[in-house]
Amino acid sequence: MFDGFANIWTPVIQARRLGRRPVRQVVAGEPIVLFRGEGGRIGALLDRCPHRGAALSLGRVGRDGCLACPFHGWRFDTDGANQRVPLNPDAKRDQLSATAFPVRQIGDLVWLYTAPGATAPVEPQVPDGLWTDGLSRAYVERDWRCHWTRAMENMLDSPHLPFVHRRTIGRTLRQRMTPVSRMDIDWEDTPFGGRARATLDGAGNAATLEFWRPNVMALHIPIPGRHLRIHALVLPTEAGRTRLTVVGSRDFARGRLLDPWFARMNALIADEDKAVVESSGETEIPPPGEERSVATDRATLQFRRYYHADLRRTAA
Numbered sequence: 001m002f003d004g005f006a007n008i009w010t011p012v013i014q015a016r017r018l019g020r021r022p023v024r025q026v027v028a029g030e031p032i033v034l035f036r037g038e039g040g041r042i043g044a045l046l047d048r049c050p051h052r053g054a055a056l057s058l059g060r061v062g063r064d065g066c067l068a069c070p071f072h073g074w075r076f077d078t079d080g081a082n083q084r085v086p087l088n089p090d091a092k093r094d095q096l097s098a099t100a101f102p103v104r105q106i107g108d109l110v111w112l113y114t115a116p117g118a119t120a121p122v123e124p125q126v127p128d129g130l131w132t133d134g135l136s137r138a139y140v141e142r143d144w145r146c147h148w149t150r151a152m153e154n155m156l157d158s159p160h161l162p163f164v165h166r167r168t169i170g171r172t173l174r175q176r177m178t179p180v181s182r183m184d185i186d187w188e189d190t191p192f193g194g195r196a197r198a199t200l201d202g203a204g205n206a207a208t209l210e211f212w213r214p215n216v217m218a219l220h221i222p223i224p225g226r227h228l229r230i231h232a233l234v235l236p237t238e239a240g241r242t243r244l245t246v247v248g249s250r251d252f253a254r255g256r257l258l259d260p261w262f263a264r265m266n267a268l269i270a271d272e273d274k275a276v277v278e279s280s281g282e283t284e285i286p287p288p289g290e291e292r293s294v295a296t297d298r299a300t301l302q303f304r305r306y307y308h309a310d311l312r313r314t315a316a
Contacts, residue, residue, distance in 0.1 A: 003029060011245070012111070015042075027114060028148075037066065043103070050097065107126070125213070130231060136256075141246075142243070146277050147236070148235065149284045152215055152217070159183055168269050184198070196209045196299040209299070214310075218231050226250070227249065227252075228250050229249045230269075239282070
């Protein structure tokens with residue numbers, strides 16, 4: 001299951017979108033149904049009934065907090081346990097469970113562990129901008145026709161800013177560039193992934209870009225005494241398709257009426273990337289040695305090594 005994306009925590013949906021009505025999501029090719037059961041607890045099940053394979057997302061959540069299969073009415077709680085098999089009072093329900101996945105709500109987001117079972121071996125590592133109280137957050141979603149690794153790599157790539165984003169976040173960098181300019185990328189390994197800083201001709205702008213394994217980028221934008229972050233959450237869905245969620249977090253200008261303005265700005269930046277990233281095709285990134293690279297590719301090469309050594313389990 002979850003080819004090239006197994007045994008990791010990933011954000012999958014905003015928690016506010018989950019109610020008693022089941023919601024279907026596709027994660028790395030696997031159909032998942034999410035719903036709120038008894039006491040508002042979130043459940044995540046494989047969106048296939050173990051009986052005849054019907055989509056559980058077509059069913060309903062009852063007052064008991066169980067999700068009923070639309071085909072024969074089998075009822076499953078948020079742990080996947082079978083609570084009832086209509087017309088079969090002697091059925092061995094402990095052998096008729098649905099496939100469940102560990103799930104957590106952290107801040108505004110629901111995180112899924114991409115391996116079946118009751119528990120996960122580790123807990124999610126989440127940037128503080130996605131869960132800290134007292135912050136305003138604006139969300140933008142985009143669907144791209146590409147392999148998720150192409151989108152994730154783009155989020156870690158600083159040298160494309162003065163070209164792809166020359167009218168927005170790369171404008172200042174482009175103005176500073178000369179024909180003989182040099183960009184240096186400093187990379188630091190961290191417990192959650194890595195941290196990169198870019199300098200142009202020896203001068204940096206104090207912005208820090210973080211990679212949170214396996215599919216989150218957090219850009220720290222320096223404003224003295226303020227919190228301003230842009231996060232990119234990169235989720236593989238169907239084959240060759242990726243959902244990009246951009247989350248901006250801030251501790252100023254917190255009125256809800258301002259959220260659409262911040263969302264529009266993040267959408268503008270994301271849309272500048274779309275055509276270039278999609279032009280790379282729907283195949284995954286190759287191992288580090290299979291494309292020509294230069295010194296400014298340091299952060300993206302770190303991601304390639306991680307993907308092929310840890311997620312793909314191949315020699316980088």
